């Protein structure tokens with residue numbers, strides 16, 4: 001699939017969301033920033049789990065809410081951030097975010113809005129509720 005512009009997809013369940021993440025992972029390269037948007041429980045972490053699979057990572061991705069960042073190593077490294085508890089971009093500098101950009105991996109960031117303005121992402125992924133309880137609309141935008 002071509003993710004070079006804007007792609008709008010529908011997932012009927014968690015598996016399908018993961019599968020879309022897995023396909024999308026093939027367009028990622030070292031240093032890319034992926035900003036994930038969507039409320040609590042929309043499937044941002046599920047999508048990231050798919051990205052990990054697509055990058056050849058065998059560890060199961062879980063929510064890094066308390067750790068801020070989890071690191072995984074595959075064909076390309078994955079640095080999975082959850083900025084839910086972040087109070088501003090300053091804190092992102094404090095945890096050494098800049099270093100992650102040059103460590104040969106891709107940074108996937110949940111709650112990127114909490115650090116808005118500091119960095120511009122390469123991709124935005126927006127997940128929203130569909131008509132059925134387990135349906136999700138997924139929009140993937142290449143922004144850089």
Ligand SMILES: Nc1ncnc2c1ncn2[C@@H]1O[C@H](COP(=O)(O)OP(=O)(O)O)[C@@H](O)[C@H]1O
Pocket residue numbers: 011012013014015017038039040041042043044045046047063110133134135136
């Ligand atoms: N289509 C779907 N895609 C992703 N998750 C779904 C879907 N339908 C139901 N779910 C459920 O929604 C929750 C998503 O959790 P999670 O990925 O942790 O969300 P977030 O990281 O956005 O808070 C899971 O409990 C999952 O089983």
Ligand SMILES: [Mg+2]
Pocket residue numbers: 044045063082110
């Ligand atoms: Mg999450």
